[in-house]
Structures are given as structure tokens and as C-alpha cells.
Amino acid sequence: MDIQLSADDLAFQEEVKAFLAENAYPAGEDYNKWRLDWFDKAGEKGGWDIPKWPIEFGGPGWSPTQHYIWEKETAVAATPWDMPFGLSMLAPILMGYGNEQQQQRFLPDIRARKVNWCQGYSEPGAGSDLASLKTKAELSEDGTYYTVNGTKIWTTMAHIADWIFCLTRTDDSGIKQQGITFLLFPMKQDGIEVKPIITLGGTHSVNMVHINDIKVPVENRIGEEDKGWTYAKGLLQHERTGLAGISRSLVALENLKAQASTVTRGNGTLMDDPAFRGKLAELEVDLLAVEFTELRSLASASTGSEPGPESSILKLKGTEIQQRIQKLTVEAGGIYSAAWGAKPVGHSFARGGMGGYLSSRSYTIYGGASEVQKDVIAKNVLGIKRSSK
Amino acid sequence: MNFDLTEEQQLIQDSVARFVSDNYDLKSRLTLAGSKQGFSDDHWNTMAKLGWLGMPFAEADGGFGGDQIDTMLMMEQFGRGLVLEPFFASVVLGGGALKRSTNADLKTEYLPGVLDGSRKLTLAYAEEQARFDLHDVTTSAREDGENYIVNGQKSMVASAAAADQMVVSVRTGGGQIDEAGITLLLIDTDSEGVSMDNFPTVDGLQASEVTFKDVRVPQSRALTAPGDSFELLRAVANDGILALSAEAVGAMEILYKDTVDYTQEREQFDHPLSAFQVLQHCMVEMFMEYEQCKSMLYRATLETAQQGLGAQRIVHALKHLIGKQGIFIGENAVQLHGGMGVTEELRIGHYFKRLLVIDAQFGNSDYHLQQFAA
Ligand SMILES: Cc1cc2nc3c(=O)[nH]c(=O)nc-3n(C[C@H](O)[C@H](O)[C@H](O)COP(=O)(O)OP(=O)(O)OC[C@H]3O[C@@H](n4cnc5c(N)ncnc54)[C@H](O)[C@@H]3O)c2cc1C
Numbered sequence: 087m088d089i090q091l092s093a094d095d096l097a098f099q100e101e102v103k104a105f106l107a108e109n110a111y112p113a114g115e116d117y118n119k120w121r122l123d124w125f126d127k128a129g130e131k132g133g134w135d136i137p138k139w140p141i142e143f144g145g146p147g148w149s150p151t152q153h154y155i156w157e158k159e160t161a162v163a164a165t166p167w168d169m170p171f172g173l174s175m176l177a178p179i180l181m182g183y184g185n186e187q188q189q190q191r192f193l194p195d196i197r198a199r200k201v202n203w204c205q206g207y208s209e210p211g212a213g214s215d216l217a218s219l220k221t222k223a224e225l226s227e228d229g230t231y232y233t234v235n236g237t238k239i240w241t242t243m244a245h246i247a248d249w250i251f252c253l254t255r256t257d258d259s260g261i262k263q264q265g266i267t268f269l270l271f272p273m274k275q276d277g278i279e280v281k282p283i284i285t286l287g288g289t290h291s292v293n294m295v296h297i298n299d300i301k302v303p304v305e306n307r308i309g310e311e312d313k314g315w316t317y318a319k320g321l322l323q324h325e326r327t328g329l330a331g332i333s334r335s336l337v338a339l340e341n342l343k344a345q346a347s348t349v350t351r352g353n354g355t356l357m358d359d360p361a362f363r364g365k366l367a368e369l370e371v372d373l374l375a376v377e378f379t380e381l382r383s384l385a386s387a388s389t390g391s392e393p394g395p396e397s398s399i400l401k402l403k404g405t406e407i408q409q410r411i412q413k414l415t416v417e418a419g420g421i422y423s424a425a426w427g428a429k430p431v432g433h434s435f436a437r438g439g440m441g442g443y444l445s446s447r448s449y450t451i452y453g454g455a456s457e458v459q460k461d462v463i464a465k466n467v468l469g470i471k472r473s474s475k
Numbered sequence: 476m477n478f479d480l481t482e483e484q485q486l487i488q489d490s491v492a493r494f495v496s497d498n499y500d501l502k503s504r505l506t507l508a509g510s511k512q513g514f515s516d517d518h519w520n521t522m523a524k525l526g527w528l529g530m531p532f533a534e535a536d537g538g539f540g541g542d543q544i545d546t547m548l549m550m551e552q553f554g555r556g557l558v559l560e561p562f563f564a565s566v567v568l569g570g571g572a573l574k575r576s577t578n579a580d581l582k583t584e585y586l587p588g589v590l591d592g593s594r595k596l597t598l599a600y601a602e603e604q605a606r607f608d609l610h611d612v613t614t615s616a617r618e619d620g621e622n623y624i625v626n627g628q629k630s631m632v633a634s635a636a637a638a639d640q641m642v643v644s645v646r647t648g649g650g651q652i653d654e655a656g657i658t659l660l661l662i663d664t665d666s667e668g669v670s671m672d673n674f675p676t677v678d679g680l681q682a683s684e685v686t687f688k689d690v691r692v693p694q695s696r697a698l699t700a701p702g703d704s705f706e707l708l709r710a711v712a713n714d715g716i717l718a719l720s721a722e723a724v725g726a727m728e729i730l731y732k733d734t735v736d737y738t739q740e741r742e743q744f745d746h747p748l749s750a751f752q753v754l755q756h757c758m759v760e761m762f763m764e765y766e767q768c769k770s771m772l773y774r775a776t777l778e779t780a781q782q783g784l785g786a787q788r789i790v791h792a793l794k795h796l797i798g799k800q801g802i803f804i805g806e807n808a809v810q811l812h813g814g815m816g817v818t819e820e821l822r823i824g825h826y827f828k829r830l831l832v833i834d835a836q837f838g839n840s841d842y843h844l845q846q847f848a849a
Contacts (some may be wrong), residue, residue, distance in 0.1 A: 256606035351606040361841040424832040427674025
């Protein structure tokens with residue numbers, strides 16, 4: 087065990103810093119153009135646009151320490167907006183279970199951020215109990231296409247996505263995890279209707295998606311018919327590992343301290359308030375520990391291949407910490423956190439603070455609700471059996 | 476000791492409950508909240524007609540001789556519907572300040588309108604640098620012949636756009652954080668030099684930033700002798716805390732009960748969610764904290780209304796508990812509803828947001844715990 091960064095790691099860190107500084111967004115420039123250029127340039131560095139992809143698919147093949155450095159540095163720098171659905175969720179599935187033709191067809195556009203994907207798993211009747219999904223896919227008599235009918239819900243970014251990766255039911259005769267088929271199809275076609283769902287913060291990111299008699303060619307099926315659950319389960323692990331956001335939380339905590347020190351109170355600031363300071367300190371302690379939990383998990387993943395059970399711990403701890411930071415931000419905003427007009431009132435951070443807090447409530451719901459995650463850990467990690475012998 | 480309601484109190488509670496269930500389903504509330512004024516004149520007139528606006532005023536002032544207990548009963552029902560009419564701002568805060576005024580002429584002139592609903596008031600007390608301290612006041616009033624000249628800014632003034640007058644805490648003497656030297660003035664909202672920036676708040680209500688620039692206010696508009704208003708302001712703030720806490724208790728009841736109902740309807744893994752023990756225990760915690768808040772509400776209200784010793788300390792305890800547990804109950808109601816919990820379509824999110832705002836009004840949970848411990 088060694089906590090020091092090696093000379094190579096330090097050199098890598100400098101290189102990352104230099105890259106991020108050189109390619110920072112120049113105020114006033116066309117954001118979208120800058121964004122796509124940024125990914126191109128990161129690609130030229132040797133897969134920096136796809137840090138988590140394996141070498142054989144163009145990834146940089148970094149060590150856990152290098153990943154750690156990258157996360158830390160990109161958390162403080164203003165990197166371009168990105169979406170996880172294609173890059174971090176679908177891509178590993180394509181690599182693991184897609185055929186070569188599918189990989190060649192879809193991966194380059196994902197890498198280039200040209201095609202936006204959304205994840206069509208949850209349904210009104212299938213949330214935590216995802217395997218009970220009912221969206222029906224029927225194979226045509228000639229075996230060339232599926233006809234898909236059903237309703238998906240909570241589909242993030244469905245209103246801007248070009249494609250969806252979707253779990254469908256092809257057989258309901260056996261246990262529910264069997265008979266699920268993994269299909270890919272375009273969103274912009276007749277028969278797909280996307281209805282916005284407005285969430286607590288007044289924002290639109292999730293949707294209801296009605297799928298009505300659309301035809302999906304069999305070439306768009308990942309792996310075998312009825313085996314989609316196995317593929318999706320691997321993917322859920324990837325989704326969860328990505329949700330902990332530790333490095334970003336460390337930055338957020340520093341921001342919060344800076345914000346709190348602008349809030350006056352008596353003769354001092356909120357940073358002199360023992361109750362507030364105590365909560366900040368507890369948060370920081372938890373973050374310091376979870377940062378190492380993440381490093382331990384990265385290190386073990388680099389020897390094996392799949393993220394292990396500690397990924398469940400990371401999602402739980404990471405999201406809980408994010409929520410606590412958001413909650414403290416609302417507390418720091420005091421009464422100004424209530425202001426909900428177009429512009430902030432009083433403390434400049436308060437308007438965004440309330441919005442952030444409200445959306446943070448869903449962090450412990452999506453990607454596996456916390457209660458269900460704990461069940462998974464009890465069963466798979468602690469080895470607790472449900473029934474007595 | 477006796478926790479039974481009198482026949483009259485029971486009647487009020489029932490009639491407010493009926494009003495809320497007739498008028499405040501989620502859709503009607505959202506429509507009203509989205510309108511320019513943000514509440515209904517018809518509802519306001521109903522409240523006036525039924526005598527609710529005059530409830531917590533002495534008979535000598537034309538009221539019904541009620542007290543904080545009556546206000547509590549009404550506010551708890553308002554909380555169950557998240558009522559939007561400015562009862563709190565006008566009756567509890569503005570009216571509550573005026574009724575305690577030692578300025579008899581001012582009361583005679585302005586109170587009747589508050590009681591019959593033709594006049595709306597509010598209270599402007601918060602300032603940005605003060606955080607939650609009522610006595611931290613920089614808005615200044617300089618004497619100029621018969622008048623005061625007022626300069627400064629008040630923050631997050633509840634329902635100010637609808638108000639005809641506001642009771643404003645200003646400094647006529649002393650240093651920035653002295654209790655002495657604070658004077659409450661009744662200022663017309665349309666006075667020259669008063670400007671308002673109105674905006675919605677996250678709970679569907681409205682508030683304003685109010686700026687005073689060389690506003691001329693007759694000295695006869697002072698609620699007390701110059702510099703002597705702090706105790707009055709504190710008493711009004713305590714009434715405000717009691718009323719908000721009652722509203723919060725009403726909202727908490729909806730939140731925990733809706734969650735109990737929802738988890739029994741929604742099935743996952745071939746069981747109603749309510750079959751999962753971890754959720755059962757969570758709902759029991761929500762219920763227990765609701766009951767604790769209600770007990771503390773009764774305790775603080777009775778002690779304040781009946782002048783028990785140490786009422787101030789119990790009010791701090793109440794506001795601490797309400798803020799903390801209101802958010803606990805709200806967060807868990809959302810969590811147990813899963814995705815449905817974070818939508819605007821279900822009412823629980825709206826109750827949760829109101830509880831978040833209540834925590835910050837008149838000092839948050841941490842602030843009152845510190846006052847309690849001091
Ligand atoms: C903002 C947001 C974005 C989302 N984006 C997507 C997306 O892009 N694509 C997609 O497919 N889905 C998405 N989801 C859906 C998300 O995955 C589901 O909300 C989640 O799986 C929970 O399902 P549910 O909402 O039906 O809640 P339910 O499953 O009904 O759960 C309700 C409550 O019951 C608890 N519970 C359920 N089962 C058990 C049990 N066995 N034991 C104990 N407690 C239990 C849960 O923990 C939760 O607290 C998103 C959700 C949100 C809120």
C-alpha cells in the first residue's frame with residue numbers, strides 16, 4: 087500500500103491539467119461547436135474522450151490511479167456537458183454482448199457524441215421490480231422484425247434522444263427474468279409518443295413514452311431473444327458505479343463552504359455557526375472515507391473485470407452525500423432558498439440551491455432505489471438468506 | 476388540564492376543514508397559485524364572511540375574542556390544503572402587530588378593515604445581513620418634523636403585492652443589533668419611494684423584496700413609542716411561529732397518510748409496497764414524528780396563549796422540531812413514493828415544498844435549537 091503518487095502519475099496529472107486548461111470554454115464561443123471539438127481533442131490524446139472504455143475499443147487503458155486523477159481534475163474544470171446513456175450504459179453492453187456489426191454501427195457515433203440515447207427500462211408497473219416489465223415485442227412470422235407495443239416511464243431525455251435501448255417482453259410463460267429481449271430503435275418515428283413529466287423543481291427531464299405498433303428489425307436485437315435480463319443486469323452495475331459522483335461532491339463541498347462564508351450572521355458568517363460547521367465536518371469525514379472506498383473498488387476492478395459488490399455501497403453512500411450537500415446548501419440559503427422567480431434573491435446561490443436539492447431527492451430513487459440496493463447488499467454481499475432453514 | 480375543543484372551536488375547525496376539502500384539491504390549488512394574484516378573492520370574501528379573519532382579535536377591537544388556539548385550529552386545516560389566501564400575512568402577522576399596538580388611533584383606523592377583509596396587511600422584518608435575527612435591523616427612520624424618512628430594504632416579505640399596508644421594523648435608535656431602538660411603522664405599500672420586486676416562492680406563494688428610498692411616513696404611524704417595538708415584534712414572531720407550525724402539522728398529516736395509502740395500493744415484487752418491513756418502519760417513524768410535532772404544537776400554543784412560564788423556550792423547541800421533522804417526513808414521503816414522489820402530479824411534493832419554506836421562515840431548525848439551548 088502506498089498513498090503517494092508516483093513520478094509518472096504526477097506527470098500524468100500535469101498533462102491532464104494542461105489539457106483541461108488549454109481547452110477550457112472560451113466565453114462567447116458557440117458552445118456546441120466547442121463541445122464537439124473538445125471531445126475530438128480528448129480523443130486525439132488517446133481515448134481521453136472515452137476514459138472508461140477498454141483499450142480494444144479505443145479507451146486509454148488507464149490505471150486506477152490515473153482514473154482517479156482524471157475524475158479529480160475534471161471535477162474542478164468546466165468540462166463539456168455529456169450524457170451517460172450511450173457512453174456509459176449502452177456501450178459496455180454493445181461491447182460485451184453486441185455483435186461486431188452492431189458495435190461498428192453504434193459505437194463510433196456514441197463516441198463522437200453525435201447520437202443521443204435514452205434508457206427504456208422502467209414502466210408504470212415495473213420500477214424496482216423491473217423484471218415484471220410488460221412492453222411486448224412479437225417476432226414477425228418471417229422472423230425479420232419485432233412489433234413493439236407498450237409504455238415506458240421516467241425515460242430521461244427521451245424528448246431529445248435519437249435512439250432508445252429498450253427492454254421488452256418476448257415470453258411471459260416462465261419466470262419473469264426470462265423472456266426479456268434487449269432491443270434498440272430510433273425515437274423519431276411514427277408510433278412513438280413522448281409525453282413530458284414535470285418534476286418537483288419544475289424541470290422537464292423525464293418522460294412517459296408510448297410505443298405503438300412500431301417495427302424493429304431483428305438486427306437491432308442485442309444478443310439472443312429472451313436473454314435481455316442478463317445483459318441488462320451487467321449494465322445496471324455500470325450505471326450504479328457511475329452515480330456516486332465523489333469527486334464532484336468534494337468540489338461541491340468546497341463551493342458550499344465558499345457560499346456559506348458569504349452569509350452573514352451576527353458579527354460573523356455562517357461558517358462561524360457551530361451547528362453548520364459540525365454538519366460540514368461530518369460530510370467531509372464521510373467523503374474522505376468514501377473516496378477511498380471508491381479507490382479500493384477501482385483497484386479491485388482493475389484486476390478483475392466487472393465492478394464488484396462495492397459498487398452498491400458507492401451508489402448508496404455517494405448519493406446520500408450528494409443529497410446532504412444539497413440540503414446544507416438550502417440551509418445556507420436560509421429564507422432566500424424559498425425565492426423561486428427567474429433570478430436569485432438575496433444570496434446568489436440560493437435559487438440554484440433549492441433547484442439542486444429538489445432534484446437530488448431522486449438520486450436515491452433512480453438507478454436502484456436505496457431500500458432495494460440495501461436488499462441486494464444484504465443478499466449478495468452479506469450472504470443473508472431470506473428464509474430460515 | 477384538558478385537550479378537548481370547546482363547541483365553538485369544534486365548529487370553526489369543522490367549517491375550515493369543509494372549506495378546504497371543497498376548494499383545495501391539487502388542481503384547483505395549482506390553478507390559483509398560477510394566477511397573477513396567486514389566490515382567490517372569492518375565497519378571501521368567504522373567510523371574511525365566516526368571521527375567520529376576525530377570530531384572533533379582542534371583542535373590543537371588533538373581533539371574536541379568540542386567541543392562538545383558534546388560530547392554530549384554522550392554520551392546521553389550512554395546512555391540509557396548502558391554502559393560498561394571505562390569512563397568515565394579513566391576520567396573524569400584520570393584524571397581530573396592529574392589535575398589540577399602543578397607538579389607539581392607528582388601531583381604530585386600520586383594524587376594522589383587516590377584520591372585514593377589505594384591507595390586507597403584511598409584516599416586513601427580514602433583512603439580508605440579519606439571517607434570522609429579528610433585532611438585526613439596518614432599515615433606518617430619521618425624524619423630519621412630523622415625519623420619519625425611511626431608507627433601506629426588507630426581504631422576502633410575504634404576500635406584499637396584495638397588501639395595502641405593511642408593518643415595517645425600522646431603526647430609530649441604537650446600533651445595528653440592539654433590541655432597543657427598533658420601531659414598527661405602518662407604511663402604505665403605494666407610498667412614494669416604496670418599490671417592490673415581486674416573485675413566486677417555491678411553495679406556490681408569493682413574496683417581495685421591498686426597497687424604501689426616502690419614504691415619508693407620519694410619526695403617527697408608529698405602533699409603539701419610538702424605539703420600543705422589539706417586544707411587540709417578538710410576540711408577533713412567536714404567533715407567526717405557532718401559526719406556521721400548525722400549518723406544518725396539517726401538511727405533515729397529509730404526507731404521512733398519503734404515503735400509508737400509496738404503499739398499500741402500489742405493488743412491486745407481487746406484494747404491496749407496504750408489505751416491506753423497512754417501509755413499514757419508516758412510515759411508523761413518520762407517524763411518530765408527526766405526533767411529536769403535534770404535541771409540541773399544543774404545548775407551545777397553550778403555554779403562549781395561557782401565559783405559562785417559559786413559553787418562549789417552548790416556542791423555540793417547537794420551531795426546531797417542526798423544521799427538522801417536517802423535512803424528514805417530506806423527504807421520506809417522496810422516497811417511499813419512488814418516481815411518483817418527485818412529480819408535480821402528486822400532491823405530496825407540494826406539501827414537502829411548503830414544509831421546506833416553513834423551516835426557513837422566522838428562523839430554521841438549527842437556529843431555534845441554539846436559542847433553546849442558550
Ligand atoms: C429522475 C428520474 C430519472 C429516471 N430515469 C430513468 C431512465 O432514464 N430510464 C429508466 O428506465 N428509468 C428511469 N428512472 C426510473 C427509476 O429507475 C425508478 O424510479 C426506480 O427503479 C424505482 O421505481 P419506482 O419509481 O417504480 O418506485 P417503486 O419501485 O414503486 O418503489 C417505491 C418505494 O418502494 C421501495 N421498495 C420497492 N421495492 C422494495 C422492496 N422489495 N423492499 C423494500 N423497499 C422497496 C423503493 O425503495 C421506493 O422507496 C428514473 C427515475 C427518476 C426519478
